[in-house]
Amino acid sequence: MxxxxxxxxxxxxxxxxxxxxxxxxxxxxxxxxxxxxxxxxxxxxxxxxxxxxxxxxxxxxxxxxxxxxxxxxxxxxxxxxxxxxxxxxxxxxxxxxxxxxxxxxxxxxxxxxxxxxxxxxxxxxxxxxxxxxxxxxxxxxPAVAQQRNRLPQQAPNTVQLLIDDQEAIPLNKTGEQTIRAMDGTIARNDAGSLLYPVNTNRTEGTAVALQQLVTPKGMDYKVVLPDGSRVWVGAATSLRFPAAFTGRERNVELNGEAYFEVAPDAAHPFVVHTSKTAIQVLGTSFNIKAYTGERYERTTLVSGAVKVSAVNSPESKVLQPGQQALSGTGLTLQTADMDAVLAWKKGLFIFRSEPLSGILDELSRWYNVVIVKEAGVDLNAHFTGRIIRSEQLSEILQFLETTGKVRFSQEGQLLRVLPGRP
Known part of the structure; x- marks a missing residue:
């Protein structure tokens, strides 16, 4: 019993x-x-x-x-x-x-x-x-499960900061908070931005507390890292970083999606680790989409230059602005649709000939729904549209249904996807 x-x-x-x-x-x-x-x-x-x-x-x-x-x-x-x-x-x-x-x-x-x-x-x-x-x-x-960067679960609609995987601090998007860790680290949460004091004078190798910012489905957040780099963290994402960068490299770990504006420091390269890739930069702006379960991780360069290396092979690629690296079984470069890639940061969904499978992934993350696909649904059906993320889910579903390619039935957080009408 x-x-x-x-x-x-x-x-x-x-x-x-x-x-x-x-x-x-x-x-x-x-x-x-x-x-x-x-x-x-x-x-x-x-x-x-x-x-x-x-x-x-x-x-x-x-x-x-x-x-x-x-x-x-x-x-x-x-x-x-x-x-x-x-x-x-x-x-x-x-x-x-x-x-x-x-x-x-x-x-x-x-x-x-x-x-x-x-x-x-x-x-x-x-x-x-x-x-x-x-x-x-x-x-x-999945490789991401082998990282230390895992997604702890939080209260609904609450961004959380975990310090050394022990102390969970809920963050709000309005008002101010002062956050003090046991190691003396002080950060400030100010109206939707988590701000760490810029600190470049810590002795190399000094032990510092690890921070993990976790966003729920349907909410993004901004963090200013201890080196002055700015990161916009997407929904259902975890970003892990130290309270101060003390080594030869500035290492962070990402599970999900984030846009980075990295503070220049040629002597200390900035490296983002995901389950499939390591992205090394000196000072640049780029977007990474690396959600668990998706076929590819996507690194898109806005400015500067980055080197993308595969985790399980010696293969690497250097990106130029406007290029995107797809990381799966190997590395592939392609020209990026920059408007679509950065739409989430501007509060938009932009779909250009996007397959239904990809759209469903986006809706699941933003609206916190579990997707059930019925037999006969054409997941390769393509859609094009531009929608504000603050719209109700029902409005987006109605838009998709007007094409005749798909139908939906919703019960609470369960969203059923049905074949379109013949």
Whole structure:
């Protein structure tokens, strides 16, 4: 029974994370569970993978599985303590799902849907079944999972600063905050910008606290690094950097998308590390898009010059302004559509003959929705348009539907993509 309760508690945390309801305290509890065992981390990576989620949600909704959700709830409610925990989380007076009000059930259904996906896999870990079904995938996790730069989960619509992976500080986009770390580092959060005092006098090799700025889906942020470099950090992104640059290189780690304006310092090259590439610059402006799960990482040069090196091969390319490097199994150079690349920084979506698959990725990150693609959807259908990011999601979906190529159905944070009408 104790195992069941713990599995339920972890399932609730992951479900609340996926539905954007997790609090900072719950986030720390979930992080502690992930650190307990490498298998926990591997399973968390599997459970929060967008493709895996989409597949499992689709399976749950198949006709032959239509009552799987109800069956799971029935099993959960056979444990009185489990029922009590769910009851408290739902803020209802009866432990029986059948007695929930329609309004509360509708509000909780996304969370419980995820619980229905997650609970069986958590139970499988405790019995060893996980290794038979999932261990091959977990043995070689995405390269980004092997970095120290991981995406901790935050409260909804909250940018967070983690110091040495321990102290989580929520940042607001209005007003001012003074941030003091245990090592004495002082930073200032001012109306949507995180500002570090420029410090170039630290002794080389001095230990400094590592900072990690994490943005949620639907929100970007700006940070001025300790060398004076400015970084615009995109949605659903993590940027890791030291409180002061003390080595021969100025190293930062990126998972997601960011635009850099690097302060010149020829004696100390600035290097951005992603899962597939290392981008070395002396002083320049460029954009990097390196989200986990996408086929390519894209480095686009605005001014100056950068050298892009593949992580797993000796191959490297030097970019000129207006060029873009695609990093996948190798490195490829192409001319960049600069307006489209930098649109996010200006609060826009600009699509020029963009495949539906790429558009769905953008919408998922900005509007915090889980995408489920039904059979028959043409993910290679191309679209062209210019849309303000502050528009409601429904407005963008309506624009896409007017083409006749695709249809949508939305239930809370679950967005179903349906084939266009014949």
């Amino acid at each position: 104790e195992g069941t309760r713990k599995n339920l508690a972890i399932a609730q945390l992951i479900s609340r994370q996926l539905t954007g309801q997790i609090t900072p305290a719950e986030m720390l509890e979930l992080q502690a569970w992930r650190k307990e065992d490498p298998d926990h981390e591997a399973l968390w990576q599997q459970l929060t993978d967008p493709d895996h989620l989409s597949e499992r949600v689709a399976q749950l909704d198949q006709p032959n599985n239509s009552d799987a959700f109800a069956q799971l709830m029935q099993r959960i409610y056979t444990d009185g303590e489990t029922a009590r925990q769910l009851q408290e989380d739902a803020e209802v007076s009866s432990p029986a799902a059948a007695h929930w009000s329609a309004k509360r059930y509708s509000r909780l259904r996304p969370l419980l849907r995820y619980a229905a996906i997650i609970l069986p896999l958590l139970a499988a870990v405790s019995t060893g079944w996980y290794f038979f079904h999932f261990h091959r995938a977990a043995t070689h996790p």
